[in-house]
Amino acid sequence: MDAMTNPELRIDLRQLVFAIAHAIDLVGVDDFFHGRRVGMMAAELGKLLGFDSEVCGTIYEAGLLHDCGVSSTRVHRRLVEELEWEGQQAHCDRGYALLLSYPPLAHLAEFVLHHHRRWSALQDDGIDPQVALISNLIHLADRVDVLAAPHYADRTLLSQVAQIRDRIAACSGMLFAPRLVELFLVATGNEAFWLRLSPDSVRQYQDDVAHQARPTVLSWVDFKGCADLFARIIDAKSSFTVEHSFGVARLARFLAECVGLPGVRCEMVEVAGLLHDIGKLQIPDEILESPKALSQEEFASRRASSRSPTYSKRWRRTGRIAARSTPRRSCAISSSASRPGSSMPRSSSWLGCTSKPA
Ligand SMILES: [Fe+2]
């Protein structure tokens, strides 16, 4: 039995979406919850709009992945500091292309494409009404989170609620659909809406969604396609590393074949190569592209952030995706991720696979 047909090598699609979302969250460097908060707010407003649970699940996933076209911390900073800016459409186009190229998630592509477009432009361009509404819902949730984000850490959010509501209300009809703004104002009149944006609530929400979902099992071929998607997100981090993950994957697979590994192992080695630099996403562009050696402070700060409990926990969860589906033969998704910027897995895994060679 080869990797393509091995029933043990199966992955739940929603867990895979969560894994991609975690990788995207890394680009936020210190803010790990942007995508999850956006997904949660959009899905909850979607419920109030009357969408059924399946559509709300799709809205949540689109919210989780809405910024999958952002690999650069520089771009991410602009997106969370300004309500609108000139270059914002580039990451939407990129995210659209990424998702469209991966059939299991292609249905989310259009929402990502339009998630920064003004409501008035969506109307002028005759976009499908439901696509326009959901995209605009994600846009609204995204901008609410940007306005709220500076106030999460010091717990001053509740004192800023009136200003945030006023800013959103002022954009009705231009940036956002009037119907969505009205709904937002009703929902956010209740303090509970804002209290649910805390990290614990956001995590709990994701766990609840995971338990509610009907599992959609992916084949190894689809999982490998997802590793390709990850690799493109990782390689887009820097113009100096374009195609780097693909090069490592090809070379690693070639070496695996040269030493006579069975086909299944060669497949796993290739996937581990595609994912080996995933931790790099969290490193600020300035540090990654600096021609100078890291200062003691920069090195210490990177080590500290990569070893924070939140970070480690998130990647343990990611690693379980493969482990759950294939108890004895999991790829080392998490081992390289535990060391940002590392090009070698930290664990004692053998060529990126946690199982012993046959
Ligand atoms: Fe965005």
Ligand SMILES: [Fe+2]
């Ligand atoms: Fe965003």
